[in-house]
Amino acid sequence: MALTFSAREVASSPVSPAKQTNKESKDALDALKKDLVSALQAVKGQQSAADAISDSNFILSDGLLDVNTTLSKQMLPVAFNAEAQRIIQATLREANAELKFSLNPAKIAARPVSPQMEPRPVTSRNDDPLLSKLSRRATELNSISDSLSKQIEVLEGQLKQLNLGVTAWARVNHTYDDEGGECITEIGYSRFRSRWGIALRSCYIEPSHEEHEEMWPFTDGPRQLRIDAVDKIPELLEQLDTEAEKMISALSAKVKKVEELTSKMKPTGSAR
Numbered sequence: 364m365a366l367t368f369s370a371r372e373v374a375s376s377p378v379s380p381a382k383q384t385n386k387e388s389k390d391a392l393d394a395l396k397k398d399l400v401s402a403l404q405a406v407k408g409q410q411s412a413a414d415a416i417s418d419s420n421f422i423l424s425d426g427l428l429d430v431n432t433t434l435s436k437q438m439l440p441v442a443f444n445a446e447a448q449r450i451i452q453a454t455l456r457e458a459n460a461e462l463k464f465s466l467n468p469a470k471i472a473a474r475p476v477s478p479q480m481e482p483r484p485v486t487s488r489n490d491d492p493l494l495s496k497l498s499r500r501a502t503e504l505n506s507i508s509d510s511l512s513k514q515i516e517v518l519e520g521q522l523k524q525l526n527l528g529v530t531a532w533a534r535v536n537h538t539y540d541d542e543g544g545e546c547i548t549e550i551g552y553s554r555f556r557s558r559w560g561i562a563l564r565s566c567y568i569e570p571s572h573e574e575h576e577e578m579w580p581f582t583d584g585p586r587q588l589r590i591d592a593v594d595k596i597p598e599l600l601e602q603l604d605t606e607a608e609k610m611i612s613a614l615s616a617k618v619k620k621v622e623e624l625t626s627k628m629k630p631t632g633s634a635r
Contacts, residue, residue: 411523412447441520512582531602533595543570550592
């Protein structure tokens with residue numbers, strides 16, 4: 364699934380391939396990308412679309428600008444809602460871009476396999492039922508794991524649209540090892556790698572109290588941690604609500620303090 368629409372056609376275009384060299388065309392596309400990102404960032408609630416455009420690969424061919432995003436086809440319409448599409452169309456018109464614009468989901472390409480390293484099938488006959496059964500289980504497990512990741516992406520998109528700007532974490536596990544170290548794993552909603560999203564983190568604390576922390580976007584985290592963390596999503600949402608309430612209270616107190624200060628200030632008389 365792709366989101367495709369056209370900008371207003373004009374007589375001349377800064378990204379017209381027929382009138383520009385490859386370098387000029389690339390420079391124009393880079394400039395257009397920056398304009399699109401800036402236009403989306405300027406509108407509240409469109410940061411996800413701006414991030415997606417920033418991470419996308421622009422390819423111009425025969426009047427069609429393919430914008431290959433890193434989003435799944437389920438997340439594409441979530442990030443690029445009707446308002447985002449209107450902003451993109453308006454920006455294209457302002458840039459006099461004589462082209463069609465297509466937002467494309469990420470494509471998962473199959474890895475090329477060299478003839479020397481071509482994998483052998485797990486079993487070519489029904490003479491190894493255990494391996495055959497394990498192969499079916501692996502397929503089922505990968506399919507369910509992918510379904511979980513897609514549902515998390517939908518939830519993540521909904522949280523981004525709220526534009527909370529609040530960080531919260533919920534503990535998943537807290538374990539100890541035989542050497543006296545401890546490991547704490549958590550699921551959270553936080554800003555990570557310059558964007559907001561659902562994340563996982565693991566912190567190992569040595570007996571000397573030295574800490575080693577790892578953090579991943581949810582879909583990149585260890586599979587077992589992802590599975591364990593799902594049960595803590597309701598707790599995470601409660602934590603987000605609690606943290607948002609604390610922030611509201613703190614900001615309200617600050618606003619009141621500033622109001623008190625300004626009310627005590629007497630206006631100065633005009634110079635005579």
